[in-house]
Amino acid sequence: MNQNAAAGPPRSAAFEYLTTKKDEFVGWARKFSLFPYPFVTACCAMEFMSVSSTLYDTDRFGAALPRFTPRQSDLLMVVGTVAHKQAPILKKVYEQMCEPKWVIAFGVCATSGGFYQNYAALPGIDKIIPVDLYIPGCPPRPEMVIDGIMKLQDRIARDRHPIVNQDF
């Protein structure tokens, strides 16, 4: 810090200005304000609770505050098996989320159906909605989930963030 106040600029003037690029700035803001919507259907929920709570704590990555309405969230975490009977609900939840939005397939069932290759289970949620990140595992270790969230954050930080897009 500035020891000699008389010689240098006053303290209050430090970091008054910052030069950056718009996409980097918006990406930096967005990657640390992920509001997950937990679409939790099966046993992976136990691992989701573990990774959200104190010991592993996704709050450290700015992705901790679950919003229980899709309209307030921008990260859809599909945690568990999705049956064909449930697919319309998942589709509706996804469509209710506002842009920008991202989707994580949490666990092998959401990724590919896992070992439920039968009449009842949807073989991967990417059959009906686009998925940004797949976290395999039955269930995934908390470290894998945190790694996945960090990878998604890297992607958001590097992404283009158009202020004006084709819808606006």
Add this chain to the structure above:
Amino acid sequence: MSNADDIFDRVRGGLAAKTLESTVEHGVLAIVVEPAEVAEVAGTLKATFGFDMFLDVTAVDWPDREPRFDVVHHFYSTTDRVRVRVKTRVTAADPSVDTLVPLYGSARYMERECHEMYGIRFRGNDDLRPLLLYEGFVGHPLRKDYPKHQEQPLVPYRKDAS
């Protein structure tokens, strides 16, 4: 278990005229009856022998056998604490037995499940809508000839899906 054996002997004696086969397996009396006799046998079990609890109805598919399906009922006696299993054989052409809803209200849901999964028809059950499956589902997924990977999605798949 002598208590249970006594009860089983009495049940066998009381139902001897209607029983095709009877065995005791794993402490459960299993009797095989004609499809038309199921409701009457269940009524006798409930009224005479105190089997007051309906545990389950399911089916077994034997694709190479004729008659093709076993319909399996389980009953439990809460006073004597013994179980009895009633099996009957129905054909693929007419897979139907009489409903047990007038005897046991809980049969209503279990017969719905058995109906959607195996296509067994329960005469007299007026509510055989899909329970775990959905309206429009074609076929019976727990039959052996239902293709393992056959899907009937409710949401159309994305065109660029893998």
